[in-house]
Every structure is written in structure tokens, then in C-alpha cells.
Amino acid sequence: MHTMTDPEDNWLWIIGPGAIGRLLAASLMAARQRELREQGASALPRVLLLGRQAMAGQAVMLDMTTPESLIVSSRINHSTIDTLQDSSFRKPSAIWLTTKAHGVPAVWQQLAPHITPETPVTCWQNGLSAQPWLAERHANLLCASTTEGAWLPAETGASTTPDNGSTADDLQHLGVQHAGRGHTWLGAWQSGGDGDHDSQSNQAALMQGDWLKAAGFACEQTPDIQTRLWHKLAINAAINPLVARYRIRNGQLRDRPFAPMVRQAVEEISAVLDSEGIPAPEEGWQALVEQVIRATANNRASMLQDVLAGRPTEVEAILGPLRSTAARHGLALPLLDDLYRQLSTPQR
Ligand SMILES: NC(=O)C1=CN([C@@H]2O[C@H](COP(=O)(O)OP(=O)(O)OC[C@H]3O[C@@H](n4cnc5c(N)ncnc54)[C@H](OP(=O)(O)O)[C@@H]3O)[C@@H](O)[C@H]2O)C=CC1
Ligand SMILES: CC(C)(CO)C(=O)C(=O)O
Structure with missing residues (x-):
């Protein structure tokens, strides 16, 4: 001790x-x-x-x-x-x-x-x-x-x-x-x-x-908590905005029309992390996100719970750092920007 x-x-x-x-x-x-x-x-x-x-x-x-x-x-x-x-x-x-x-x-x-x-x-x-x-x-x-x-x-x-x-x-x-x-x-x-x-x-x-x-x-x-925080952010960014926007459980992300959106979100996220020199997980980002979706299939993710309860979400804390890093490296985030805009206006 x-x-x-x-x-x-x-x-x-x-x-x-x-x-x-x-x-x-x-x-x-x-x-x-x-x-x-x-x-x-x-x-x-x-x-x-x-x-x-x-x-x-x-x-x-x-x-x-x-x-x-x-x-x-x-x-x-x-x-x-x-x-x-x-x-x-x-x-x-x-x-x-x-x-x-x-x-x-x-x-x-x-x-x-x-x-x-x-x-x-x-x-x-x-x-x-x-x-x-x-x-x-x-x-x-x-x-x-x-x-x-x-x-x-x-x-x-x-x-x-x-x-x-x-x-x-x-x-x-x-x-x-x-x-x-x-x-x-x-x-x-x-x-x-x-x-x-x-x-x-x-x-x-x-x-x-x-x-x-x-x-x-x-x-x-x-000794490198910042990398751990980026990794958790990447998982949250791939799952939370999509399930909150479409009001679905995590497991539904495996079905159409959502599965291609997850793939696109992960591509956008991994490009930002690569540009910032954040190491990818051994199994790769797509496999890691799929694994978390499988393990939490029945979850209503925290951002969806906030939307349903009319509370402020953590969209800024999760997508904000990706957007500012992407802007610094001249990267486009068409899907994540769109989700950010939709989730930043009050949800009903
Ligand atoms: N829950 C989970 O399983 C996990 C959560 N996290 C992270 O942990 C953090 C907390 O999440 P969670 O516990 O679920 O959130 P909750 O909304 O359950 O808890 C937040 C608490 O903070 C209180 N609070 C807000 N503002 C103040 C203030 N000014 N002074 C004192 N207390 C205040 C709220 O009080 P009030 O009731 O008055 O609003 C509420 O009790 C988030 O960043 C989340 O992403 C991470 C991993 C897992
Ligand atoms: C990994 C995930 C998306 C599981 O639901 C989560 O951490 C959350 O709900 O915020």
C-alpha cells in the first residue's frame, strides 16, 4: 500500500x-x-x-x-x-x-x-x-x-x-x-x-x-493515460452519436442501414487518430468497435439515455476533440460533423 x-x-x-x-x-x-x-x-x-x-x-x-x-x-x-x-x-x-x-x-x-x-x-x-x-x-x-x-x-x-x-x-x-x-x-x-x-x-x-x-x-x-482516453473516446464516438441520433440499442448497429454508417464513422475517427500519432489497437479499430457493439448489444448507450431524458449529452466532449484535431490536420469528417450538428440542436 x-x-x-x-x-x-x-x-x-x-x-x-x-x-x-x-x-x-x-x-x-x-x-x-x-x-x-x-x-x-x-x-x-x-x-x-x-x-x-x-x-x-x-x-x-x-x-x-x-x-x-x-x-x-x-x-x-x-x-x-x-x-x-x-x-x-x-x-x-x-x-x-x-x-x-x-x-x-x-x-x-x-x-x-x-x-x-x-x-x-x-x-x-x-x-x-x-x-x-x-x-x-x-x-x-x-x-x-x-x-x-x-x-x-x-x-x-x-x-x-x-x-x-x-x-x-x-x-x-x-x-x-x-x-x-x-x-x-x-x-x-x-x-x-x-x-x-x-x-x-x-x-x-x-x-x-x-x-x-x-x-x-x-x-x-x-504512464500514458492520454492514449487510453483517446481510445475510449474513439469507441464512444463510433457508437454513441449514431445510437443517440437514431434512438436504437447498440446491437442494432450491426444491421442495415446502420452497419455501413459505423464503418464510415470508424474510418473518419481512425484517420484523425492516425494523424495525431495515436497508436491503433492491435486488432484494428473496426474489429475493436465491432467487439464492443457485440458485448454491449442490449445497451441503451449513455448518450441515448441523455437524449431520451432531455438532458445535455456529452457530444461536445466526445466529438469536439475529433473535430478540432481534424481541422488542424485538414481532414474532412462528413458523417461525424453531420451527427454533431444534429445532436447539438435540442432533441425532442
Ligand atoms: N455511468 C457509467 O457507467 C459510466 C460513466 N462514465 C463517465 O462518468 C461521468 C459521469 O457519468 P454518470 O455517473 O453516468 O453521470 P450522472 O449524470 O449519473 O452523474 C453526474 C452527477 O454529477 C452531479 N453534478 C452535476 N453538476 C454538479 C455540480 N456542479 N456539483 C456537484 N455535482 C454535480 C449530478 O447531479 P444532479 O443530479 O444534480 O444533476 C449527478 O449526480 C461521465 O463523463 C460519463 O461519461 C464513464 C464510464 C462509465
Ligand atoms: C461503450 C458504450 C457505448 C456502451 O454503451 C458506452 O460507453 C456508453 O454507453 O457511453
Whole structure:
């Protein structure tokens, strides 16, 4: 274990209590409780979940349903991001940002005054917009790229009882469905240079990788997280805009008229990545995308879910970096540009 600080004073702030934020919080807290029970001590951090919606008390019960349909419940400290000026908060050892990509600038505006430049901040977003944006503002930046799958069930049972001495039944319950296990890559945004923040970020990545492994996630550190983020972006760019535009499940992309569109999208994407010197996967882009479509055939992809719920999508975070890179290299993206335009106007 790469221990950094007294575990009792070791707080991880997870900002964005949605599907991924809750999955991470619930898994870490369950692991911490297990270690405390079995060994009397744990190097895992305590979790403070920070959202923008007020809850009934200062703690919530997080009920995570595992892929095997077990329910794991943990009591988690909760607060709203606009109460950060309250000096009673313990300063965090690390911060994980788990909002959607377009949520990061608003979070940062509220967060920045309350943390030091040394605090490691990890971006969990898909796409490649939040990470470079934050890298210009905070040097000690880490990124995670994950294929874990999680979604939020409809909320149940809110309590209005204050939580001093409260029991599990008094607390507001938040649920999360861990839909499928995946793989997480973790690394410093800037790696391989000789700056102080560089080595701090690498140390933080090693420690946070230990936390994730202890919490049951398959996780590896990488010295080149930017390539991993491009690879995830490529898969998301080949699948998400098409399924969101045509409102279909991923598996339908194997049928006409969509299969030729996927091939064209992958050709456009791989030309951009080649021009940028991003290495292709061993099996090639077409085979990798086909494999992900097969493995997620029954999914309603995240961008489709956002469109159906009338929420903003991550189209800018996913297609934006491809479009700007293509423009820099003089490449045309007829299909992706068209999808971008259609998905950038409000969907009904
Ligand atoms: N879900 C998944 O399986 C996976 C998700 N990802 C990526 O992880 C990121 C998060 O996705 P996901 O968890 O699904 O998204 P969700 O929409 O479920 O969660 C986002 C959370 O962020 C909160 N939030 C938004 N703005 C703020 C703010 N200013 N301050 C505090 N909290 C805020 C939202 O709160 P509110 O309810 O108030 O809007 C919501 O709880 C995305 O980039 C996604 O692409 C990556 C891999 C898998
Ligand atoms: C890989 C894919 C497209 C699976 O649905 C995904 O990551 C998403 O839904 O955002």
C-alpha cells in the first residue's frame, strides 16, 4: 500500500453523486468497513460525497446492487458543493470529479478556492474536453478511463430525520446499480516530465490505484493515460452519436442501414487518430468497435439515455476533440460533423 496520511484524517471528496460517483463511493466505503472489521485498521480514505442537491442530513445510506444482484449498503457522508466554505470540512487528501464532462467548469469554480495546488484531482469523465480544460488550471491532475458500467435506479425512501445518532432506517437512501464489471486505467495527465507536480501526480496515481484495487476494481496505472482516453473516446464516438441520433440499442448497429454508417464513422475517427500519432489497437479499430457493439448489444448507450431524458449529452466532449484535431490536420469528417450538428440542436 502507498500510504500517504493518517487514515483517520484521510478524506476523499467525490464530487458528482451520480452513477459512477455512487459506484466508487459505495465500493470504497464497503472495502473500508470490511478492512476495519477484519484488521481493525484501514488505509482507505473516508468518503465525502458532494452534490448540488441537498439531502435530509449529513449522511446518506448508499445501497449498491452488484452485478450478482447482492445489495451492499454503506453509510456515507454527504454535503452540497455550495457549503464548501464551511470551515468544518476536513481538507481532502484527494478529489474525484464524477460529474458529466460539461459539469466540470461549474464544479471547478466552486472548488478551486478551497483546495491547494498540491491536492490531487482525478477526472473520471469520458471524452477529452474536461481533462485538458482542467490541466490548464490545476497541475496535479490525474485521469481515469473506465469501462465499469453503472446506472441510477429511481430514488426511493427519503427521510427528514436529522442524522445525529440516526440509524440506517432514518437516513435518506441513494441507490446505484453496478451493471457490469470492467477495467479502469489511471494515470497522471502529464507524465514523463521532471516537474514536481508530475511526480506528485504519479505517486497519487499509485496510491489511488491501490484504493481502487482494494475496492474490488480491476485497475492498472498507465504512464500514458492520454492514449487510453483517446481510445475510449474513439469507441464512444463510433457508437454513441449514431445510437443517440437514431434512438436504437447498440446491437442494432450491426444491421442495415446502420452497419455501413459505423464503418464510415470508424474510418473518419481512425484517420484523425492516425494523424495525431495515436497508436491503433492491435486488432484494428473496426474489429475493436465491432467487439464492443457485440458485448454491449442490449445497451441503451449513455448518450441515448441523455437524449431520451432531455438532458445535455456529452457530444461536445466526445466529438469536439475529433473535430478540432481534424481541422488542424485538414481532414474532412462528413458523417461525424453531420451527427454533431444534429445532436447539438435540442432533441425532442
Ligand atoms: N455511468 C457509467 O457507467 C459510466 C460513466 N462514465 C463517465 O462518468 C461521468 C459521469 O457519468 P454518470 O455517473 O453516468 O453521470 P450522472 O449524470 O449519473 O452523474 C453526474 C452527477 O454529477 C452531479 N453534478 C452535476 N453538476 C454538479 C455540480 N456542479 N456539483 C456537484 N455535482 C454535480 C449530478 O447531479 P444532479 O443530479 O444534480 O444533476 C449527478 O449526480 C461521465 O463523463 C460519463 O461519461 C464513464 C464510464 C462509465
Ligand atoms: C461503450 C458504450 C457505448 C456502451 O454503451 C458506452 O460507453 C456508453 O454507453 O457511453
